Amino acid sequence: MHSASNDNMGVGALSVSEVAILRRIAKARGIPIRIKVIDSISERPPYVTGEDVSIRTTRPLRKPLDFFRAIRDSDMVIDIGGGDSFADIYGRRRLTQMFLMKYLTHLARRPLVLAPQTFGPFRRRLSTFLARQTIRLSAIATTRDSLSTACLRDMGIKGEIIEASDVALRLPYEPPPARPEGGPVRIGVNVSGLLMSGGYTRNNMFGLKMDYPQLMRDILQRFEDHPEPCEIHLVPHVISWTHDSLEDDYAASVRLSEEFPSVTVAPAFTSPSEAKSYIAGMDFFVGARMHACVAAFSSGTPVVPMAYSRKFAGLFGALGYDETVDCTTQSAEDILARIFDAFERRSELAQAQKAALGTGLEKLARYEAALGDLMEKLNNKS
Secondary structure, eight states, X not given: OOOSSOSBHHHHXXXXXXXXXXXXXXXXXXXXXXXXXXXXOOSSOOSXXXXXXXXXXXXXXXXXXXXXXXXXXXXXXXXXXXXXXXXXXXXXXXXXXXXXXXXXXXXXXXXXXEEEEOOOOOOSHHHHHHHHHHHHHOSEEEESSHHHHHHHHHTTOOSOOEEOOOGGGGOOOOOOOOOOTXXXXXXXXXXXXXXXXXXXXXXXXXXXXXXXXHHHHHHHHHHHTOSSOEEEEEOOSBOOSSSOOTTOHHHHXXXXXXXXXXXXXXXXXXXXXXXXXXXXXXXXXXXXXXXXXXXXXXXXXXXXXXXXXXXXXXXXXHTTOOOOEETTTSOHHHHHHHHHHHHHTHHHHHHHHHHHHHHHHHHHHHHHHHHHHHHHHHHHHO
16 A cells, blocks of 8 residues: 555655654654565666565555455554545546455554545546545545645545655755855756656646646756756656556656757656755756655755646645645646746745645644544554
């Protein structure tokens, strides 16, 4: 229900951060823990590691009984839904797997913790019904934004809902070394391979209002031509380990760099923490991968998130950080104007982020407290 080796560093960031949270709680409360990451089969080496961690590979859709056995061998189950996959927008197959894993957990009579995530939208009557039932059966239900909380209330959830924030605010990283003054401004640009491809359907799946590939070219050209010297870094956050896929940011960045030979393509990161450490070394960041933006936000790098779904405004807006641009409603001209206005105000953005991060960590502490109470209860039973 998390991933130890996903090509998407955002999905991985949720897992690494969740493990860090569990370890902090266990240490503070004196609770012995064993963490089992139930994951799909992957050739990428795992980046969730440690003596307290084991990885159990399975394929729930193909082998549901195998998944059931893995769940039965646990005391509690934490499900983060890939951050935003518990919704209709990514297609039926992904949502079917989400429901299968949740209902097998209920069948196994193990407490299900819905970790901070985006809920919805659910556009179909059946998916709304199934979502409502599994949330009601869960031990803890946690959203990461007010839009998701409202979604659950509109669905008829009357029980306790913890409104927290994104667990990746806790993602460990190495702060960058100090740089001498007077050098060029380091600009990090995350190019989404998925949006460059038009989404999974290759036909503007997310309903963007502008030509996204051209917008990215315009952003790079504007920074290249900026009167303030800029050092541009293309920073991928989805990196295919074995093949070039339509989601691959790294491949998209390499192709774009052929048109802009002065830019630097960041390394093909092997872990979410490595990616965040690199992003922390930027002076300004813009991107359409939400957790690349969360990495910038939580490491003090001024950032303009480029939204393609409501999860962006939900997360950042709930923290009082209102620099997100919306690729589904705004024109390319409006987005360019907002980005370069924010670039000129980057010192102001840094101060706003610092305050908003404090709010996010306070909200996240509510989830951590509830999770700790459940862990303590289960430990006292054993």
